[in-house]
Amino acid sequence: MESGIGHIISQRKGDPMKPGIRWGLVIFITPVLVWLTVLILLPQVDMFIMSIRAKNELGEMVFSIGNFKLFFLEPIYWRTFARTAIFSILVTFLTFLITMPIAFYITKVVSPKFQGFLSVLILMPFWVSELVRVYGWMILLRESGVINHFLIKFGLLNKPIEMLYNDATMIMGLVYTSMLFMLVPLLSALESLDNSLIEAAYDLGGSVWSIATRIVIPHCLPGIVSGSIVVFMLTLGNYLTPNLMGGKNGLWFTEQIYNQFIASFNWNQGSAFGFLLLILSSGIIWMGLKLTKQTLGKVVQ
Amino acid sequence: MHTDLSVINVIKKFQDFTAVDSVSFDVEKGKFFSILGPSGCGKTTLLRMISGFFEPSSGTIEINGKNMAGIPPNKRPVNLIFQNLALFPMMNVAENIAFGLERQKEKRSVIKTKTGEILERVGLPGFENKKVDQLSGGQRQRVAIARSLVLEPAVLLLDEPLGALDLKLREQMKIELKILQTQVGTTFVYITHDQSEALVMSDHVAVMNKGKFEQVDTPRNLYAKPLTPFVARFVGENNQWSARVTGLDHNPDRQTALIRTPEGNAFKTIMRDRLEPGDEIDLFLRPESIVLEPDSSIETLNRFTIIVKSILFDGANSRILAQLPESEREIQISLPQTGQFDYIQPGDRIEAGWSPESGISFLREKAIL
Numbered sequence: 015m016e017s018g019i020g021h022i023i024s025q026r027k028g029d030p031m032k033p034g035i036r037w038g039l040v041i042f043i044t045p046v047l048v049w050l051t052v053l054i055l056l057p058q059v060d061m062f063i064m065s066i067r068a069k070n071e072l073g074e075m076v077f078s079i080g081n082f083k084l085f086f087l088e089p090i091y092w093r094t095f096a097r098t099a100i101f102s103i104l105v106t107f108l109t110f111l112i113t114m115p116i117a118f119y120i121t122k123v124v125s126p127k128f129q130g131f132l133s134v135l136i137l138m139p140f141w142v143s144e145l146v147r148v149y150g151w152m153i154l155l156r157e158s159g160v161i162n163h164f165l166i167k168f169g170l171l172n173k174p175i176e177m178l179y180n181d182a183t184m185i186m187g188l189v190y191t192s193m194l195f196m197l198v199p200l201l202s203a204l205e206s207l208d209n210s211l212i213e214a215a216y217d218l219g220g221s222v223w224s225i226a227t228r229i230v231i232p233h234c235l236p237g238i239v240s241g242s243i244v245v246f247m248l249t250l251g252n253y254l255t256p257n258l259m260g261g262k263n264g265l266w267f268t269e270q271i272y273n274q275f276i277a278s279f280n281w282n283q284g285s286a287f288g289f290l291l292l293i294l295s296s297g298i299i300w301m302g303l304k305l306t307k308q309t310l311g312k313v314v315q
Numbered sequence: 316m317h318t319d320l321s322v323i324n325v326i327k328k329f330q331d332f333t334a335v336d337s338v339s340f341d342v343e344k345g346k347f348f349s350i351l352g353p354s355g356c357g358k359t360t361l362l363r364m365i366s367g368f369f370e371p372s373s374g375t376i377e378i379n380g381k382n383m384a385g386i387p388p389n390k391r392p393v394n395l396i397f398q399n400l401a402l403f404p405m406m407n408v409a410e411n412i413a414f415g416l417e418r419q420k421e422k423r424s425v426i427k428t429k430t431g432e433i434l435e436r437v438g439l440p441g442f443e444n445k446k447v448d449q450l451s452g453g454q455r456q457r458v459a460i461a462r463s464l465v466l467e468p469a470v471l472l473l474d475e476p477l478g479a480l481d482l483k484l485r486e487q488m489k490i491e492l493k494i495l496q497t498q499v500g501t502t503f504v505y506i507t508h509d510q511s512e513a514l515v516m517s518d519h520v521a522v523m524n525k526g527k528f529e530q531v532d533t534p535r536n537l538y539a540k541p542l543t544p545f546v547a548r549f550v551g552e553n554n555q556w557s558a559r560v561t562g563l564d565h566n567p568d569r570q571t572a573l574i575r576t577p578e579g580n581a582f583k584t585i586m587r588d589r590l591e592p593g594d595e596i597d598l599f600l601r602p603e604s605i606v607l608e609p610d611s612s613i614e615t616l617n618r619f620t621i622i623v624k625s626i627l628f629d630g631a632n633s634r635i636l637a638q639l640p641e642s643e644r645e646i647q648i649s650l651p652q653t654g655q656f657d658y659i660q661p662g663d664r665i666e667a668g669w670s671p672e673s674g675i676s677f678l679r680e681k682a683i684l
Contacts, residue, residue: 214401217366218466219389219418228414232405 058292065285081286091270091287098267099294101181102249105188106242109196112189113241117200118230122209133201140194148258151187152178184260188249195248196241203237204230239306240313243299250295267291317344318380319502320365320393320470325374327360334360336526337374342470342504342519347496349513350506352523353549358506361523362472365504366395379469389418394463395472399479400455402447408434408458409443415466433465437495452480456488464499473505477512489515510550514538522546540587544677547599554605554646556598557679558582560590571671574598578642582617584674595679602634603649604673607656608666616668621646623663635659637667 068078085091120132139147154160155177162174177183207230215225231238256266271291274284303310320342327335334357342348350358363369365376367388376383378392388395394415403411409430416426434442437457442450450458456476463471477485477492493516496503507513513520514534521531522545530542541547548555561581562573570586574596584598609616621637624645633650648667650656659665 208399208401210397210399210401211403213368213388214395214397215403215414217368217388217395218415218462220414221389221418224418229403229405 061285061288064282065289068282081283082290084283085286085290090265094265094267094270095290095294097265098250099298101185101188102246103298105185105192105249106246108185109189109192109245110238110242113193113196113200114231114234114238117197117204121201121204122207122212136194136197144191144254147191148187148255151183151190151259155183178259179261181261184256187255187259188252191252191255192245192248195244199237199241199244200234203234207233235306236308236313239302239308242302243313246298246302247295250291318342319344319346319378320348320504321375321377321380322361322365323375323377325361325364325371325376327357327364327369328372333526335364335371338523338526338528339374340521340528340531342502344502345500346518347493347503347505347516349517349520350504350523351510351513351520351550352506352508354508356523357526358523359474362395362474362504362506365470366393366472367391392469393472394466394468396459396463396474396476398474398476400459400476402455402459402462404447406447407443408439408445408447408450411447411458412462412465415462419466429465433461436464436499437461438491453484453488456480460492460495464501468501470502470504473503475507475509477507477509485512492516514550522549524549541599541675544597544599547675547677552602552647553599553675554602556600556644558596558598558676560592560594560596562592563590572596572676574676578639578644580617580619580639582619582674583615583671584617584676585671587676588678590676590678596676597679599675599677600646600669601673602647605646605648605667605669607635607648607650607659609668613668613670616670617674618666618668621648621665621667623659623661623665625661626650626659640664 065081066077066079067075068080070076070078085095116136120129124132152159156162157174157176157178159177161177162171165171166174211229211233212225215229220228251268253266253268253272257269260266267287268291271284271287274280274287278284303313318341322338322340325335325338326333336357338361340348350361352358360369364371365378365383367383367386367390370384383391403414406414412430412433413426416429421429430443431440434440437460439454439457439461442454442458447455447458459476460471477488480488489512496516505513505516514537517534519531520534520537522529522537524545530537530546532540532542537546537550541550547553556576558574558576560572561575563586564571564573564583571583572586572590574582574584576582576598582598590596606616609618620640622640624636624638627634627636627647631652633652635648635650637646637648638644639646646667650659
């Protein structure tokens, strides 16, 4: 947004032949600025103001950092927070591990006429809403579900087991939900990888492992990082899947925020939590970019 | 002499299409062997079979006397220089060269010295830390060669590596590549569609057409004694002329045929194939084997009249584009830039001649008729 304004000004400075403001640019940029200000910046500012206010003994709203203090004093909050962060990173990594071979198979192994077909096949589940997909998993996995039914029928189990409501199932659900968002950037990154580079590495004595780690992954790094950012943010902010598939004692931080806003009706506390989540996701993405030596500008291209 | 590479009766079929058809050849150690052919003749397929990316449908490929069947590219003692060079853009020059050495589990210190040495050898000392995209076309070329040569392969395969360079650089790289090959003594198998590259650099050249080898010979013999009409047409410039054999001249030294062209010229030419009177032949004449305004004292010369159509000036390679009187047939004749023929102007009617020894004649293939 600021760079947008800077652009207009620098254009004026840089071009002495046109001293006036470039109206074409202003017309195109105004809706974006309005959208960013009204729908993103203002609510965030309001949230921030709310988060640093709390009721005093007399029931008046005053400035306070109590909302943030409570987060650190109450173990349930920061533990859920840390758990959400670690699981989100794990989900992102697992999604990458599963998606990378699929993307490689679609772009480099399959004959070109099947590439489109396979991509559509992967896209298809995303035509239905996330809620329906999660319920689909629940129908498969629950105690009286399809998988249990067949396991018992074939004599592999004596009595049905509960496959839902644990961390493993929740992670599986989250990975499934995010796969497409990793696959699309990986497909386009691999598409731009020249096949002869892979062949040259193979010819020079490279093994599958060394070709993957020295040639394919370095080439795809911008795609991997951009896919990871999207998957990480979606997972961190996911409410539906952890709530429906996760166990009762495996809370997700979004559920804590929801509880504060809806159950406790403590909007100030909820705002503080929301802010903490924003800081967390920004911090981890910043760290990820530093570790992979990428810049946001390069990754979002 | 030790044979580094043997290709024995190799056939490669893609469904119904036979890309490489019963090709056999041997390359001796330290030789520069070229495979010359038009695009789509199957030369790249052949090279990819030697490097291991394709398995032959039948036949054997031996490197250093060892059968290569079933051995993947990363386990073969050959390296391939790709058409687009395929340098790794994510690595610098030193890392590119070290890639293969690292796969051979060499020590870091050894890799460092070998990288330095090979860069020196290809004329790029101190280029270790350059990025690939900072290099010029010729430098990339050398890095690609260094990356393969550092592994000391038994055979280095080159897939038209000079194709992307501009003409001037290509001429220069041709000579450098030949010198480098002589210095390192590695066996080179080079494929190209550019006959000049093949002729300048190679010890032996195989001319390939439609999946088959037409002729394997030294560059000089390919040029002077082509075995098939395709080789005569493809290697060097040639004037093609159809003619009919009218008689034979039985000479104790050599057999000469008396021939007559559709334009009515009567010539003598030495025979390569056994010819009978009445046979239709294709006669090939190099532009430089036709003499302008020959001395009238040379009796054996075939003489004919031409009308100069235009002068194609190209320095030492200048030509006259001429026509036969009352005919559409065009002939190219070398025009020596010695000043001797500067008076020739388009429209002039002059005499030309060629000696029966320089004529290359083939029995006309019936299928073409």
